[in-house]
Amino acid sequence: MMYCLIVDDSRTIRKVSREIVESLSFEVEEAENGEAGLSRCRARMPDVVLLDWNMPVMDGYSFLKELRRSPGGGMPKVVFCTTENDLDHITRALEAGADEYVMKPFDKAILAAKFQELGLLSESLSL
Amino acid sequence: MTELEFETLRVFLKARSGLALSPDKRYLVESRLASVCTRFKIESLSRLIWEIKSGRSQAVENATIEAMTTNETFFFRDKAPFDLFQDVLLPRFIKERAASRRLRIWCAAASTGQEPYSLAMLLKEASARMPGWQIDIVATDISNEVLEKARAGIYNQFEVQRGLPIRLLVKYFTQKGDQWQIASDIRSMVDFRYLNLIEDFGRLGPFDIVYCRNVLIYFDTQTKADVLRRIAQQMPPDGALVLGASETILGITDALTLDPSYRGLYGKSASVSGASRPALVGIR
Incomplete structure (x- = not known):
């Protein structure tokens, strides 16, 4: 079973995201900020990270740059999942090593399509 | 909608667009054609069917076909x-x-x-x-x-x-x-x-x-x-x-x-x- 780490300071977003990702047959863990997310990654590197941008302690952008510098940190697919919906933020995220970018609000169809595109889901899955 | 009205709509859609309206799609008709009624200020579905049957308005006919057409699509659909x-x-x-x-x-x-x-x-x-x-x-x-x-x-x-x-x-x-x-x-x-x-x-x-x-x-x-x-x-x-x-x-x-x-x-x-x-x- 693939393992997804959700890094978001909003408990509600984490809950909704967990429900969607679990329905796609992923094992899910949560972290409430970038620093906690890095700790989770050091303990067990996920297959995919769903990452918020604005968070206390350590934001998603700093998390991503730190992750990509870490041993094995190039492996997880990182999908930003944020309300920062402008081209400048998207470009910065891609330059920092993000694989995909989801603009909030989102739904299961969007997330499933992104996961499918990243090769995390079977192409035969009906979206 | 009466059986006769449904049949009128079915025949019209088949002849004009090829769309096959099966009886199990009956639920779609009311929800999709409500917007046509609103747009053309037609008071009921029965009246809309009458308009179609009379052939008085090409615009109403086209809008009916468009409303019954499914336009679900997205980029790189199905990959x-x-x-x-x-x-x-x-x-x-x-x-x-x-x-x-x-x-x-x-x-x-x-x-x-x-x-x-x-x-x-x-x-x-x-x-x-x-x-x-x-x-x-x-x-x-x-x-x-x-x-x-x-x-x-x-x-x-x-x-x-x-x-x-x-x-x-x-x-x-x-x-x-x-x-x-x-x-x-x-x-x-x-x-x-x-x-x-x-x-x-x-x-x-x-x-x-x-x-x-x-x-x-x-x-x-x-x-x-x-x-x-x-x-x-x-x-x-x-x-x-x-x-x-x-x-x-x-x-x-x-x-x-x-x-x-x-x-x-x-x-x-x-x-x-x-x-x-x-x-x-x-x-x-």
């Missing part, structure tokens, strides 16, 4: 047909059309444009391998309303996120507030035209590749067979037809043959190819 285009069809036709350097593609149910624009973006990505090629993408639909949106190439946040890789969004779209518009050089690659598939489409000319996904499912068997036969006539002997993954031609037509290597890919049957090869002149 596999676009991988097929990029990895199989395009390399094949770059080789086979090396002399003419001409490629004609038809999206037969283009809806709001995501399918032809997805193909256009893939062609743009492959442009270094196709210098000097003339590429035509003709995209047709029965709904003028969706064609208008397709031509504008403006999509909301939800629409650009369903299936469109973020790198292609950044590369080929401009943000306009909370909307995203596809680049003018991609828009100019696609020629959007109104077309009712049950009517003659010979004037469109021949096509090397035809995408006709998720539209034949709304037709009855006889209409499907007729449309598929006429699509085959538009294809050269080595032409390719891509249908939706859940669609089949089995028992419907022998004008086309499934390519066993790729799901949804069909070629022209040997028995009919050659005899009806369209001429590559006088098109457009």
